[in-house]
Amino acid sequence: MAEFAENEAVDFVIVGTGAGGGVLAARLAEAGFSVVAFDAGAFYRPLExxxxDEKEQEKLYWLDERISGGDDPLEFGSNNSGKAVGGSTVHFQMVTLRFRPEWFKSRTLLGYGHDWPMDWREMWRYYALAEDAMKIAGPVRYPWGPKRGRYPYREHELSASALVLAKGAEALGVAWAPTPTATLSAPRGEAHPCVYRGFCKIGCSTNAKQSMLVTFIPRALKAGAEIRDLAMVGRVETGADGRATGVHYYRNGAWHFQKARNVVVSGYSIETPRLLLNSASPRHPDGLANSSGLVGKGLMAHSNDAVWGVMEEEIRWYKGPPSLAVCEHWNYEDEGKDFFGGYSFMSQGPLPTDFATSLVSNEGVFGHELRRWMALYNHMAGLKIVGETMAQDENRVELSDEKDALGLPIPRVTFSYCDNDKRMIAHARAFMKRMLQAAGGSDLYETSSTAHLMGGCRMGDDPRTSVVDASGRSWDIDNLFVCDGSLFPTAGGVNPSLTIVANSLRIAERIIELNRRGDLAPIRRGRAFPC
Amino acid sequence: MTEKPSDKPFETPYPTYDVLGKWDSPSFNDQTRRVVADRLSNPPARRFLEEAEFALLRAVIDVILPQPERDEDRRIPVEAFIDEMLFANRGSGTRYADAPPMREAWRRGLAGIEQEARRRHGKGFESLSNDRKQALLHAIDQGDVDPQAWEGLKPQRFFRHVLLKESVKIYYAHPYAWNEIGFGGPASPRGYVRLGSDMRDPWEAREERIPQKTERLSRAGSFRMPSSGRAPLKAAHPTSSVPANGCRWPSLRKTRRSTS
Incomplete structure (x- = not known):
């Protein structure tokens, strides 16, 4: 691996190596730029x-304290925040769905939220590139949305839990599909296909899972980028002219400073706003990139409510990727909705502690009753939504007055569902109950939770209503970029990772183009972009 | 108080399954063996909670996750791992705005339980009958307590999101708990081959008894579970999820369990 000197400015410092920063590190290094990508977590070698083991693998989560308030406080850690090179993709559930095209102009076309500063047709090309880079295993024909090419790898065999969804969907007369999934259904290089061990959500030990750790990060290294792990960036420094000069980071027990010509913040929806807000300076008293006052605002999660039922047959949902069947019916059907936005839902396969925690926190059950309930584990099936929530300014990330062990302000997050969010959840619960019943489920019960994070540094076309432009470049500081899920103006009713990767590929191409026309801080000339 | 159905002791549907029997098989790799061996052989010693707090926690755990069928040396020592977590100050990533920091939440929550026991019954939690312990914890879950003792900590927030959640995260991460629910357990590098309904690889648990009914899920006893003779070889023919020509997912046909 290349190593760059701290006192020599690199072309790009990237803070974070997940679906945003990992992709950008690879593409910018491949274009010939010097890149140092920081991650607060470790650079793991999955095979070793x-x-x-669920407990052991908690090491993949961002478990630093965050204060969570509002009417519906978010739970952090396993469901939304990774701390490892590769970011949350190391423990994501591998569901890789594209946005519904209209969502990129949801304000104009659907009457809610904010428009994205690009068109779906532009994104469709990057979705295809992202799917190819991760060798997504998916069906030949996907039932929703505009035509797309074939997925690079064939779909996976359906597990019993996926077949429950399929059976219910067919009984109700709505479409379903094998889920496009980011784990190998055929060999790729030295990695063999998925062995269906079912521990996907806590890190894949066979490298079948196509996280950033095994896709874009190796590409970044090969192209000469440096990955600096176990390095917590605490502040972006700005000079007298207000432009970014580098980052302060904590590593090996001391604070260091890395000079950079450009800084990209890719820390996801909590850490990105936290870092920008904590980097306030005399020229930027409210934090960096914050002339709109929107840094940290418009934070979204997905509602993640679920319906569970007991099946007569054995399901044994611990086997295989947990969500091998999907229904996007209510993402594409607007008739009969009393809410804006959409939701998808998937079959489920939680590991024991994951299942137990949702059970006790929703039902408060304990004692022998709890042990009996848990012993139905192999007969359980479930359907769980990824439900779009509305962007609200009140849902936000701020800095609290309390400090963490490194002396950095602990973030305070506020989240409350709005009435629209609640109507969607009620609709989804009722629909999934009908479907699970139709599939033969009995003794249904429901749980609520949230998953994923989006927003907090919205991208847009207008400096007054967005933090960065269509290239991820801050409106206020021309050598400061944001590239991760915090850019989302709206949440969409699908898991965000694929859209983050596709958008990052798009931003990489735009940054390279900015440089080509002399509109970027690096003086160096990048190689031609090869795609 | 008459005995409620929930007082009936738990019985596993998988009495002879032992996930550790796969220790030397391709379902375990070295790193997993290391982690599981450590959990089994090195239960942490108490280092954070005071002795009285620790004894109280143990008594609470014995109501939340009672293990009467296990001898002391086979009991999953949930409280020891909670103490270890508190000693290391290793959080879950979330501090609810209506709750104090983790260590303080545990101290206040345990004190709240004890004081509520004394307020209601004039004696400490550990001296209460099992019924009263259960009723007390249920009351705490419902927020039916004297709020003063809780110093602003919300009883249900503590009970569900701190106490119960952390306890099950420890309990169901233990091989003995994997056994009782028939979980496949460690599965790397081998993984699984048979994914369809009612299909089982030879290295998975066999359901030997019908799962017990639960109070809440009253109809959950409707399994057609033979007590004997379910042909294990059925698992070797994973035909039910192989699509046939021209027909989309014939596997949606109801799969039947062999009952002969």
């Missing part, structure tokens, strides 16, 4: 470092 990942155990088949």
């Amino acid at each position: 470092d990942f155990a088949s």
Whole structure:
């Protein structure tokens, strides 16, 4: 791996190596720029470092304290925040769905939220590139949305839990599909196909899972980028002219400073606003990139409510990727909705502690009753939504007065569902109950939770209503970029990772183009972009 | 108080399954063996909670996750791992705005339980009958307590999102708990081959008894579970999820369990 000197300015410092920063590190290094990508977490080698054990693998989560308030406080950690090279993609559930095209102009076309500063047709090309880069295993024909090419790898065999969804969907007369999934259904290089061990959400120990750790990060290294792990960036420094000069980071017990010509913040929806807000300076008293006052605002999660039922047959949902069947019916059907936005839902396969925690926090059950309920584990099936929530300014990330062990302000997050969010959840619960019943489920019960994070540094066309432009470049500081899920103006009713990767590929191409026309801080000339 | 159905002791549907029997098989790799061996052989010693707090926590755990069928040396020591977590100050990533920091939440929550026991019954939690312990914890879950003792900590927030959640995260991460629910357990590098309904690889648990009914899920006893003779070889023919020519997912046909 290349190593760059701290006192020599690199072309790009990237803060974070997940679906945003990992992709950008690879593309910018491949274009010939010097790149140092920081991650607060460790650079794991899955074949040696990942155990088949939920407790042990908590090491992949961002478990630093965050204060969570509002009417519906978010739970952090496993469901939305990674701390490892590769970011949350190391423990994501591998569901890789494209946005419904209209969502990129949801304000104009659907009457809610904010428009994205690009068109779906532009994104469709990057979706295809992203799917190819991760060798997504998906069906030949996907039932929703505009035509798309074939997925690079064939779909996976359906597990019993996926077949429950399929059976219910067919009974109700709505479409379903094998989920496009980011784990190998055929060999790729030295990696063999998925062995269906089912521990996907806590890190894949066979490298079948196509996280950033095994896709874009190796590309970044090969192209000469440096990945500096176990390095917590605490502040972006700005000079007298107000432009970014580098980052302060904590590593090996001390604070260091890395000079840079450009800084990209890719820390996801909590850490990105936190870092920008904590980097306030005399020229930027409210934090960096914050002349709109929108840094940290418009934070979104997905509602993640679920319906569970007991099946007569054995399901044994611990086997295989947990969500191998999907229904996007209510993402594409607007008739009969009393809410804006959409939701998808998937079959489920939680590991024991994951299942137990949702059970006790929703039902408060304990004692022998709890042990009996848990012993139905192999007969359970479930359907769980990824439900779009509305962007609200009140849902936001701020800095609290309390400090963490490194002396950095602990973030305070506020989240409350709005009435629209609640109507969607009620609709989804009722629909999934009908479907699970139709599939033969009995003794249904429901749980609520949230998953994923989006927003907090919205991208847009207008400096007054967005933090960055269509290239991810801050309106206020021309050598400061944001590239991660915090850019989302709206949440969409699908898991965000694929859209983050596709958008990052798009931003990489735009940054390279900015440089080509002399509109970027690096003086160097990048190689031609090869795609 | 008459005995409620929930007082009936738990019985596993998988009495002879032992996930550790796969220790030397391709379902375990070295890193997993290391982690599981450590959990089994090195339960942490108490280092954070005071002795009285620790004894109280143990008594609470014995109501939340009672293990009467296990001898002391086979009991999953949930409280020891909670103490270890508190000692290391290793959080979950979330501090609810209506709750104090983790260590303080545990101290206040345990004190709240004890004081509520004394307020209601004039004696400490550990001296209460099992019924009263259960009723007390249920009351705490419902927020039916004297709020003063809780110093602003919301009883249900503590009970569900701190106490119960952390307890099950520890309990169901233990091989003995994997056994009782029939979980496949560690599965790397081998993984699984048979994914369809009612299909099982030879290295998975066999359901030997019908799962017990639960109070809440009253109809959950409707399994057609043979007590004997379910042909294990059925698992070797994973035909039910192989699509046939021209027909989309014939596997949606109801799969039947062999009952002969």
